[in-house]
Amino acid sequence: MKSLYKKAQLICAALVIGGISLSASAEVKTVTISQAFQSMLYLPLYVAIDKGFFKDQGLSVIKETAGSPTAALSSVLSGSSQFSLHGPEWTAIAASKGANVGVISNAVNGAAVWIATAPDIKFTSIKDIKGQKVVSGLMPTTSTSLFLKLLKENGMNDKTDIDLIQVPLGTEPAALLSGQAKIAVLYEPGLDQVAIKGMKVVLGFPKTYGPYAFSSITAMKNVDPVAAQKMVNGMEIAIRYMNKDPKGTIEVAKKQFPTLDPQVVEN
Structure with a gap:
């Protein structure tokens, strides 16, 4: 499994997170992202949606929950969504079997266990x-x-x-x-x-x-490159925001997980 993780990390590293300083295209692109679960580990995605970071890039993001990593990835393979969010190992396994998929962005950059x-x-x-x-x-x-x-x-x-x-x-x-x-x-x-x-x-x-590709965003390798870059930009801005504004991040988390004990969210 070590080689699969390494492969996923290399795929992720291959995409340069550039263009954040570029102005968003006037055309608003609508995309769907299928997440494996509703998870605190995917908080950067929720922050990017809630704070309008994707919209600032000219991207309208529809979030769907698949129920499992394989179901989320399958939605990309079938074309029903443009992106999926889950562990990068699933992408590496699919790629090793010939699927034309790759990781384009991290959501969690450490081994959150x-x-x-x-x-x-x-x-x-x-x-x-x-x-x-x-x-x-x-x-x-x-x-x-x-x-x-x-x-x-x-x-x-x-x-x-x-x-x-x-x-x-x-x-x-x-x-x-x-x-x-x-x-x-x-x-x-x-x-x-x-x-x-x-x-x-x-x-x-x-x-x-240390640094570790724990949960990542996957897309087909022939995905619209403009939409992919906008997705990456929005995630990067969200992660930077989370580091600068923990209180604002907690407020987003409370909205996304209303049934969780507030003390758990705040911790």
Whole structure:
């Protein structure tokens, strides 16, 4: 899988995020982007739509939710949408099978996965989880893939050194809080959901792995290049905005996730 990630990162790096300073075309282009899920990991997209950054570029963006990465990517392959948003590994897999697709922009540039434990678990290194039950998302998913990678790098085996319990994505927090396991591998907002309940955050993959193409926007290689550049520009401006205005970003997140505990969103 390492080579697939590398391939996806190279595809992404190949597109120069330029032209932001260029004036938007007078013609407004309408495009559809199919996201795998409604996810906090896709917040730059929501910020770009909410704050009008795409409109400033002359792009009208219709957001649809497919329900899975493969369904989102399939919408691009079938032509029902121009762009899809999900992990870049799915794009790399499709490209390796001959699909004429590529990654054009990142949405999250770090490995947004964390490990949390019950308060009574001693954790000084990953080797401390030996013999423990660990809950993680049902494969294939990046959180579990990165966790397995971390185990391997530390000479551990998920089948012999731990009891790995894979659960449907989004149910990891409940499994940890209910005591099904005392250790969990989590995305946001699941991490903050367990943290405000007293669970300990013991390891962050962003620090461990640094810059990382975690969630990305995919398009056919013959996509309208003007629309693609406008999409990239809008995402880049949104990410810069998020760094400069956390309060404004939180307000967008609250609108996108109205049922989430506000404390979770603010964290």
